[in-house]
Structure formats: C-alpha cells, structure tokens
Amino acid sequence: xxxxxxSLIQGFLLTAALLATGPANAxxxxxxILSVGGALTETVYALEAGxxxxxxxxxxxxxxxxxxxxxxxxxxxxxxxxxxxxAPDHLFMTDEAxxxxxxxxxxxxxxxxxxxxxxxxLEDVKSTVRTIAKVIDKEQTxxxxxxxxxxxERKLAEKNQAVTKPKRVLFILQHAGGAPMxxxxxxxxxxxxxxxxxxxxxxxxxxxxxxxxxxxxEIQPDALLLTxxxxxxxxxxxSLLQTPGLALTPAVQNEQIIDMNALLLLGFGPRxxxxxxxxxxxxxxxxxxx
Amino acid sequence: xxxxxxxxxxxxxxxxxxxxxxxLQPGQLTAIVGPNGAGKSTLLKCLSGSVSPSxxxxxxxxxxxxxxxxxxxxxxxxxxxxxxxxxxxxxxxDIVEMGLNPHLSTGLGQKSAxxxxxxxxxxxxxxxxxxRDRTITSLSGGEQQRAHLARTLCQILHRQNTALFLxxxxxxxxxxxxxxTLQLARDFAQExxxxxxxxxxxxxxxxxYCDQAVCLxxxxxxxxxxxxxxxxxxxxxxxxxxxxxxxxDLTRSFA
Amino acid sequence: xxxxxxxxxFSRSNGWLILMILTLFLVAGTASLIGAINILPGxxxxxxxxxxxxxxxxTIRLPRVFLAAITGxxxxxxxxxxxxxxxxxxxxxGLIGIAGGxxxxxGLVIVILGPIGGLAGLYSLGIAAFxxxxxxxxxxxxxxxxxxxxxxxxxxLAGIAINAITAAATGFLTFLSNDQQLRALTFWTMGNxxxxxxxxxxxxxxVVLPATVLLARSxxxxxxxxxxxxxxxxxxVNTKALKYRIVFCTALAVGIAVAVSGIxxxxxxxxxxxxxxxxxxxxxxxIPASALGGAILLVIADTLARTVVIPAEIPVGILTxxxxxxxFLFLLIRQFRGMISL
Numbered sequence: 001x002x003x004x005x006x007s008l009i010q011g012f013l014l015t016a017a018l019l020a021t022g023p024a025n026a027x028x029x030x031x032x033i034l035s036v037g038g039a040l041t042e043t044v045y046a047l048e049a050g051x052x053x054x055x056x057x058x059x060x061x062x063x064x065x066x067x068x069x070x071x072x073x074x075x076x077x078x079x080x081x082x083x084x085x086x087a088p089d090h091l092f093m094t095d096e097a098x099x100x101x102x103x104x105x106x107x108x109x110x111x112x113x114x115x116x117x118x119x120x121x122l123e124d125v126k127s128t129v130r131t132i133a134k135v136i137d138k139e140q141t142x143x144x145x146x147x148x149x150x151x152x153e154r155k156l157a158e159k160n161q162a163v164t165k166p167k168r169v170l171f172i173l174q175h176a177g178g179a180p181m182x183x184x185x186x187x188x189x190x191x192x193x194x195x196x197x198x199x200x201x202x203x204x205x206x207x208x209x210x211x212x213x214x215x216x217x218e219i220q221p222d223a224l225l226l227t228x229x230x231x232x233x234x235x236x237x238x239s240l241l242q243t244p245g246l247a248l249t250p251a252v253q254n255e256q257i258i259d260m261n262a263l264l265l266l267g268f269g270p271r272x273x274x275x276x277x278x279x280x281x282x283x284x285x286x287x288x289x290x
Numbered sequence: 291x292x293x294x295x296x297x298x299x300x301x302x303x304x305x306x307x308x309x310x311x312x313x314l315q316p317g318q319l320t321a322i323v324g325p326n327g328a329g330k331s332t333l334l335k336c337l338s339g340s341v342s343p344s345x346x347x348x349x350x351x352x353x354x355x356x357x358x359x360x361x362x363x364x365x366x367x368x369x370x371x372x373x374x375x376x377x378x379x380x381x382x383x384d385i386v387e388m389g390l391n392p393h394l395s396t397g398l399g400q401k402s403a404x405x406x407x408x409x410x411x412x413x414x415x416x417x418x419x420x421x422r423d424r425t426i427t428s429l430s431g432g433e434q435q436r437a438h439l440a441r442t443l444c445q446i447l448h449r450q451n452t453a454l455f456l457x458x459x460x461x462x463x464x465x466x467x468x469x470x471t472l473q474l475a476r477d478f479a480q481e482x483x484x485x486x487x488x489x490x491x492x493x494x495x496x497x498x499y500c501d502q503a504v505c506l507x508x509x510x511x512x513x514x515x516x517x518x519x520x521x522x523x524x525x526x527x528x529x530x531x532x533x534x535x536x537x538x539d540l541t542r543s544f545a
Numbered sequence: 546x547x548x549x550x551x552x553x554x555f556s557r558s559n560g561w562l563i564l565m566i567l568t569l570f571l572v573a574g575t576a577s578l579i580g581a582i583n584i585l586p587g588x589x590x591x592x593x594x595x596x597x598x599x600x601x602x603x604t605i606r607l608p609r610v611f612l613a614a615i616t617g618x619x620x621x622x623x624x625x626x627x628x629x630x631x632x633x634x635x636x637x638x639g640l641i642g643i644a645g646g647x648x649x650x651x652g653l654v655i656v657i658l659g660p661i662g663g664l665a666g667l668y669s670l671g672i673a674a675f676x677x678x679x680x681x682x683x684x685x686x687x688x689x690x691x692x693x694x695x696x697x698x699x700x701x702l703a704g705i706a707i708n709a710i711t712a713a714a715t716g717f718l719t720f721l722s723n724d725q726q727l728r729a730l731t732f733w734t735m736g737n738x739x740x741x742x743x744x745x746x747x748x749x750x751x752v753v754l755p756a757t758v759l760l761a762r763s764x765x766x767x768x769x770x771x772x773x774x775x776x777x778x779x780x781x782v783n784t785k786a787l788k789y790r791i792v793f794c795t796a797l798a799v800g801i802a803v804a805v806s807g808i809x810x811x812x813x814x815x816x817x818x819x820x821x822x823x824x825x826x827x828x829x830x831x832i833p834a835s836a837l838g839g840a841i842l843l844v845i846a847d848t849l850a851r852t853v854v855i856p857a858e859i860p861v862g863i864l865t866x867x868x869x870x871x872x873f874l875f876l877l878i879r880q881f882r883g884m885i886s887l
Contacts, residue, residue: 055856073857076725077732079739080605082856085581096725100667101740108604173724187723207723340775364781374776377632378826380768388769392781400765425825438772445780 029137030090030112034083036075037094039269040116041066043129044092046145046270047138055086062263062271080105092132094118119268120191122153129270145270152273159280160197167283168201169193170221170251174230175243179210188266193225195272196279213245223283224251227262258282291315292337292453292485297346299332299509306332307343308509314502316451319479319486321496321517324506325530330489331372331457333506337487338369338455350453364392367453368445372461374438379425382437386412386422389444408447415447415474416440417467431462439471443478453485454478460492468492472499497521497544505529518544558830565837569614572841576610576848577602581855609741612749613847613861614840616738616806617816619753619798621839624813625820625831626760629767630791631697634821638799638813640704641792642685643678645711647803650677651733652718656726670733671745675804681707682796697774697788736809736862738847745805752801756794757836763790764828771826809862811869812839815876822876 032054035041041060044053050063055070057078072082075097083091083106091106091113106113114135119125126146133142171189173181183189184205193200201221211219224246231240237257246252264275292314299307307329314320314337322330335341337348339355348355350366358366368389376385386409390398398405413419416439421429426437439459446452456475460468472488476499479486490496496503496517503520505512507529513520527537578584584598594602623638631640639645650673658669688703689696719727766787769777774784802809816838820831843861846868850861 070856073854074728074732076729077737077739077858077860079581079851079856079858081581081601081851082858084601084605085856098729099670099737099740101742101745104667104742105605105740109600210720338779340778360778360783361781364779369776369779371773371775371779374772376771378634378771378821380771380826384768384825384827385772388765388772388780391765391769394765 030088030135032087032089033092033136034072034086034088034090035060035092036072036078036097037092037116037118038062038263039119039125039128039267040092040094040132042263042267042269042271043132044136047129047133047136047141049136049138052136054088055083059263062261062267062269078102080109084109084111090114090135092116092135119272120188121268122149122195122273125149125268125270125272149270149273152277156195156197156273156276156280159277159284163197163284167198167222167256168220169198169223169225169283170201170216170219170249171225172230172240173208173227175234175240179212180216180243180246181208182211183208188268189225191268192265192272192276192279195276196283198223198280198283213243216243216245217248219249221249221251222254223256223258224249225265225279226257226259227265228259229262231259254286256283256286291351293349293352294337295347295349297333297336297343297348299329299336299341300344305509307336309346310506310509310511311346312504312511312514314453314485314487316483316485317479318501319476319488319499320502320504321500322487322489322504322506323491323493323496323521323529324512327508328506329509330506332509333504334455334457334487334489338367338453339363340369361392361395364445365396365449366446366451367455368442369455370439370442370457370459372457375434376426379427381422382418382424382426382429382440383409383413383422385426385437386440386444389441392445404448408444412440412444412447415443417470432464432467435459435462436467436471443474446482446484450483452482453487456486456488458489458491460490460495468495475499476501493521493526493540497541558824558827561824562830562833562837565834565841569837569841569844572844573610573614576613576844577606579848579852580606581852605741608743608746609738609847609851610844611746612741612805613738613843615746615749615753616802616809617812617839617841617843618757618836619749619802619839620809620812620843621816621835622757622760622832623795623799623802624839625817625828625835626767626791626795627813628817629770629828630788631701632771634818635814638795639708640701641796642681642704642707642711643796643799643803644808645708645715646681646684647674647678647800648730648734648808649681649711649715649718650674652715652722652730653677655729655733656718656722659726667742671804674807675800678800678803679796681711682792682800686792732860733807734862735860736807736865737850737858737860738806738843739851739858741805749801749805753798756798757832759790760794761829761832761836763787764832767791767828767832768826807860807862809843810866811873812843812865815869815873816842818873818876 031052033044033052034055035044035053036057038059038061041056042062044050045063045066050065053069055072056066057075058071058073059075060066070086072078075094078097080102089112091111093113093115095115095117114131116128116131119128126149129142129145133139171183171193173183182202184202184207185200186206187208190200201219241247241252251257260275260279264271294310294312297307297310310333322333324330332341336343342356390405390408394400413422416436418433418436418440421433426434429437446454459471463471472495475486475488478484500517502515503517504514505520512529523534523537523541526540527534578586582601627636627638627640628634651670654669654673685703685707689700692699719730722730766782769780769782770784770787777784817831817835820834820838824830824834846864847861850864851858853859
C-alpha cells in the first residue's frame, strides 16, 4: 500500500518536474532549439531565431553560424543521449530522421518535437516556414519571408514563360569510377530543374542510378548540373571531362556545365526560389544575350 | 561374448569385408592380422559398433549390437582409433577425463573422488602420469597415443565384462612402450574378464602376447583360432607374401 | 564432505568466473553513470537523482547497457560454440550465414519497402534481421542435409557459398538504393545499440539466456567433439543431436543479437580466443567465461562509442573491429612466435 503510494508520488513528481523544466506547457516558446535537417536549420536562421539554436546535424551547413554549432551526427543515425546532452527544449526534424527506436526514446522522455516532411516544391518550403514560425512564435517574420519567396516565385514564373524550348539538364551527383550517378524523376534535383524552367534529361527512371557512357551520349543533355561539393570532391572540372562519353554531349560541346552549392540547390529551404532563379539565369543567359 | 554372423561391408563398388563370421571370448586378447588393405580396421569398426555392416549382424551376449544406444554401448566398450588428433591445447588429464563421459548420466560425479581415482589409475596404466598437466598439442606422437590410450582405459576401467578395441595402438611407440601396451592389454583382458581386440602389424609381439588371432586377406577370413596355431610359418609366408625363411625366423622362438 | 563442496565451489576456474561477474557489474554500473549527461556518484549520494537523470537512466541508459551486455554475451558464446563445432579457432557465427542473411533482409526492407511509420517502423528492421538471419541458416542446414549427412566440411562450404550469394544480393540492393537508403543500410551494417528499448531487452534476454544455458550444458560434449566425431560417438556422444543443438542455439542467439544491434564484428572471434589463450580450451569454463567476457567487452565498447564524439556517436561495430582487429593480429603473432620458439 505504502509502496504504491510512494511510487505514485514519485511518478507524479517526475512528471511535474519534466513539465516544469521542459516547455511542454502549452504556449511556451522554445528557447533551446535543436534542428536536424539543413533546410530546417536554414529556416530557423531565416526566421531570425538562429541564436536559439543549441545544435544541428551534419547536413546543416548554411549559414556559416550553423557550422559552428555542436553536431548530433547524421540525421538517420541519431543518438538520444547526445541530443539530450544539449538540453534542447524543442526538436525540429525531417521525416527522414531516425532510427525509429531513438525517436521512441525521445518521445518517452516527452521531448517536444516537430516532424516536418522533406520539401519538393515552393509550397512545401512555405509550409515549412509557417510550421516552424508557429512553434517559435515568429509568425510576423514568417509572413515577410513568405512574401519575398512569393516575389521570387512570380519573377521565376515570368522568366519561365519566356522560355520557348526548355533545356534538357542532366544532374550528376558524383562521377567517381567512370559511371556518373545521374538523377532520375522524383528526386530533389529533378524538382529544382523543373522549377528553373528546364527539363530533367532523364525521364525513364526514378531516383539516382549510374549511367553507362553510351546512355550518356544517347540522352544528349543540353546542360550538366552538379553540386560544387560533388565536383570538387572528384577532382573538379578536368576530371569530370575525362568521363567517357561526356565529351560527346551538347552540354560539354557548348560548355554548359553549372555547379551550385548542394544545400542551396537541393535543400528545398528558404533560398530555393533564389536558387531556381540563379539556375534559370545560368541556363538561359546565353540565349537571352543573343 | 561377441559373435559376428556373415559380415559384409561394401563401400561403393569394392567389398571391404566378405562374409566374415567369428566368436570372441571374454578374458582373451585377440589380434586381427593381415596385410595392408585386408579389412582389419573395418572388421574392428564393425565389432565395436562404429560401422554398421551392409549385411550380417554382430551380437553382444546374444543381443544385436544395433539395438544399443550409443551411450549404453559406450559404457560397455572403449575404442582407440588409429589417429585421433586434437587441435586445441587440452591438458592430458582433461583428455583422460573425457573417458568418463558415458558414466556421468549413471551417477558418477564429474569431480568426485571416484572419478579422480579412475583418471589417476588410467594415467598410471598408460605410463603418462608425469605428463598429466602438459597440453596434448605439445606432446610427441607417441606421447599423444599413450594419452588417448589412458582415455580409452578410463572409459571402462571400473567395469567388468567389457570390450576394448585397439587399432594399431603401438604404431608411434618406442619398443619399451610397445611391450608395455601389449602387456597392459593382456592383463586388462584377464583382470576385467574383458574381450580385447587389437589390430597389430608386429607379428612377433602378436605371437608373444595374444591368445587368439584372426587372419584376414582381401576382406575374407582365412582362419581364426589360438594365435600360435593360426600364425604358423607357412601361413605367414603365404599371407604376407614373404620367403619361408623369414617367416620361420619370425615364429622360431614361439614354436 | 561439506567442506569439500565449498572448496570445489571456489576452485580456480570458479574463482575467475566470480571475478568476471563482479567486473561485469562494476563495468555496467560505471557505464550507466557515464554518457553525454554525466551522473556523478557523489551527487546521487548527497541529493539523489534529479528527475532528468532518473528519466535518462531508466529510458535510455539502463536498457542500452543491458542490451550491450546481452548482445556481447550472445556473440561471444556463439563464437566459442562455433569454434568448437568446426574444430577451428577462427570459426565465426558468420559461417552459418546469420549476418549475411540479416543484412540482405534489412536491405530489402530499407530499399524495397522504404520508410515504414509507427510501431511497425520501430521493429521492422529488427524483425527482418531476425527472420533473414534465421532463414539463411536454415537454408544452409537444409542444403547440408540434402548433400547427405551432416559433415562440418559441407556445412563450411555451404556457408561460404550462401554468404557469397547474400553478399551479392545485398550489393545489388545498394545499387538500387538512393542516397538516404544507402546510408541507412551502411549504418545498420556497422552496428549500433542506440535503439535500446526495454521490450527489445526483454526479448533478447529471453532468447539469449536459455541458449547460453543450453550451450553451457553441452560443454563437456563439445570438449569430447574435439577428439573427432568418430571418437565422440565411441564415448557415447550423440554427435548429430549435439551439432543440431549447437547450430540451433547459435542461430537464435546471433539472430537476436543482429536484430537488436546490427552487425557487430570481432566480439565472437576475439573473446573466446582470448579466454582460450589465458585459461585453456575447456568449454566448461570457456562458454560461461565467454558470455561474461563478451558482455564486459561490449559494454565498454558501447560506452566509448557513445561518449567519444558527443553529441554524436560512432557505430559500435566500427569500434569493435577497429580495436579488435589489431589486437587479434597481436595475439596471432604472439602465438605464432611462441610456437616457433618451443
């Protein structure tokens, strides 16, 4: 009898203490934010709440301040103790974060968290901004941010209207080992290419696959798109041009090779509309000059 | 008593044993002799129950051998095979202790005083007490053979009316230990009223120590009976394809 | 009589086992206090646990320490039994295809099924790993029986062939996978105890404990098997039943270990090897000592894995292989030198 009573009291005290220390109290604004996912971190900074971040993950590389924060590792291989050691009072993560048992542990500890699906469109970007803004009480800033995204979106739409013949763009993830990994449909690369008013040169598979040199020639892309990181990692432009078959594509013959920062290009964060504009300009600059 | 009735063992197309029948009496040391490939080891394996004949039956006190469970059989008979090599560094004493395994389920305590005494006695009989704490992998071939002999003895040492099967137990031993082993085999047969069967190439020793001899040639039984009668010089000359003069030399002192 | 019983209880080998049990408790206790959030023994004594400490201890750290101990014990005991069964000190539970089959099944779930939500997502990889590992070893078993008899050599060859096939199939899956799937699969094969939840601990314990007890009870028979199969039969050992029992217990124990922790290398090889080197090959000591040694080693390795790069963590399988590999080479060289100088 007494045992039950004490354990009940203990349980109550534990819950009460967690409620008191944590921000589980409805309406409380989180002060120590942990953000897992490059786009989410970027959004928190864009909403002028960067100083509240206590840590992020290995994909959070923008802005520079984000690089200086403690990293909790790769978003699919999180560790609950590592996360807790930063004493966050709110956790933002994408639906790709895991592993599931670690998330279960964090839920058992009643750590407040918001799971946000990884974006593939500007609508997704706006909804991410709104979701995060609501949690951290920055809805005013969010409206301004969304406004500027919408402005870029309109600009983009105008430019895209002017395109008569969409360029066919091949996105190469990495090209070490002779067979370049190229983006197919339903990839982030495919989405940004279409957003920029162009067309993915690969139309017959989903995800990323290594291409044989012959397929490369057959696809005949008008332009090559790479991440700056991917290009640098495998020996830069020179090594890229050594890839068999690549020299026979119009992209290389017309020197239409574009590289952009990986998070900017594929992150689907607040800078995505600008990234699409930038990509559009890089693709069609020569045409408009004529 | 062990009786073998019309044993035939075939492996692939070759016949290893061809219609062998014989009787083995308790208290006697029996040698199986014959040239290489005569089927000596195969006969030993049939009699000890480790190989089932293709046809024919072995009876132990009128009970067919294949009606015993492996553990029942292991409490009645022990076998020393030609080459048992152990790759792990067990101590000699541990190897000998393994001989007690079949008796553990019938009340012999694993670390009991009785078990200890049996192990000590077996080590002494096989003249390997001095090496009891050495690892088996560090011993010479002959020493290893004696360690396994001790293990084999340990398995049936405290029983009467047992059977002991030894397949070339002296192959790696020096002369002193060859004689020691054969003396041991004969004493064991007499003291434990046991059937002891041995495969042996040393004909002089066979004549010197064994009561009975079973002669095999190409899987067939040539003759079985008292050693000194069966292994006469003309039989040896024919069996091993050697000049009569040499065969006479071998048997001279035992005639 | 009674005095004799007491002295035999404290015989040399039992003394070592008791020492190892105490070490395990000490190591596990220390490991429970160390982590990204340290708990100082002094603080506990003066003011007790804070609610946060208590919550971390009960929901994260204790299940993790338990799981590390159970997994380490399962891997090391299985390694000891496999080395006995194959009469080869370099044998590994991987020989009966558990790790390969589990990796293939996990790859299938990650790459073909994609992310699974909810409760199913929580346990899907573990269940897939267990099913994949067990069915692979059953397949090897079936092939060996089909090939006639149950010889250790056929088992070894069938194991190698099946492992090659599962490795190729897993390779094909990595070819099909996208970036995230590839990383998830790679991380899984490097082993991690981070997902320790109480249900997983209980399931693992309820499989590993009986399997260990059963293997420990077969210890003397395993010793006898070292003489060779024919000799073991002569000594009344039903070698067929023994081999079935060993493979069955090992498959279950390693299957559950892989299910809860991914692939953790070298524990199954190095722990029994070390114990054999220090205390001799007697399985009556080797099996319980391997269980304790494996538990101690993995609790230490996992504590390192989760504290070296706070707030992130290193996959524990990398750590065990990174430390285990050179250590194993050192042992081999020392052993080899010893043999020459003899």
